[in-house]
Amino acid sequence: xSEEELxxxxxxxxxxxVKARARARVLAETLGFEVVDQTRIxxxxxxxxxxxxxxxxxGKMTLRTLNQKKxxxxxxxDQGPGIPDINQAMKDGYSxxxxxxxxxxxxxxxxxxxxxxxxxVGTKVTMMKWLSGRLxx
Numbered sequence: 001x002s003e004e005e006l007x008x009x010x011x012x013x014x015x016x017x018v019k020a021r022a023r024a025r026v027l028a029e030t031l032g033f034e035v036v037d038q039t040r041i042x043x044x045x046x047x048x049x050x051x052x053x054x055x056x057x058x059g060k061m062t063l064r065t066l067n068q069k070k071x072x073x074x075x076x077x078d079q080g081p082g083i084p085d086i087n088q089a090m091k092d093g094y095s096x097x098x099x100x101x102x103x104x105x106x107x108x109x110x111x112x113x114x115x116x117x118x119x120x121v122g123t124k125v126t127m128m129k130w131l132s133g134r135l136x137x
Contacts, residue, residue: 007063011049011076020061021046024074031069032131041072041129044107048076048125051103056080056123071130074111083118090116 006027009020025042033041045061052059056078064073083089090105104125108114113128 004065004069006065009061009063010058011052011061011078012058014053016058017046017049017053020049020076024061024063024072027063027065028072028129031065031072033072033129037129040110041074044110044127045074045076047103047107048074048127051125052076052078052080052123055083059122066128066130070132071112071128074127074129075124076127077122077124079122082120082123083116086116086118 007023009023010016011020021042024045025038028038028041049059049061057080059076059078059080062075062077064075065071066073090108104116107125107127111127112130113126115126117124
């Protein structure tokens with residue numbers, strides 16, 4: 001799989017979530033994603049970036065194109081305390097801050113691929129969306 005790193009966005013405050021969402025949406029549009037998928041990508045970025053800010057104290061988003069620009073990879077990392085129980089956190093309705101609890105599970109449903117790694121030194125979420133909507137390897 002050929003990868004090309006395109007853009008890093010630091011997530012330190014609320015406005016950075018807006019910036020990350022907008023940059024992901026513009027790149028998705030540039031790659032040729034339809035409006036519905038642009039919105040899915042932007043929403044997933046918003047959810048995970050907000051989690052990184054609230055639970056991880058901030059983080060970084062990296063956008064990359066995949067397979068000659070037929071896909072988009074989004075990686076969001078933080079150095080927070082980690083997620084003690086990922087399976088529980090992925091369930092709709094689970095929240096540690098009194099929110100709706102749709103972030104992780106909702107983001108996973110919006111993307112074609114979703115992977116999360118978490119330890120006591122941070123969390124890394126990797127999401128991918130493909131132009132065809134299908135998994136490409």
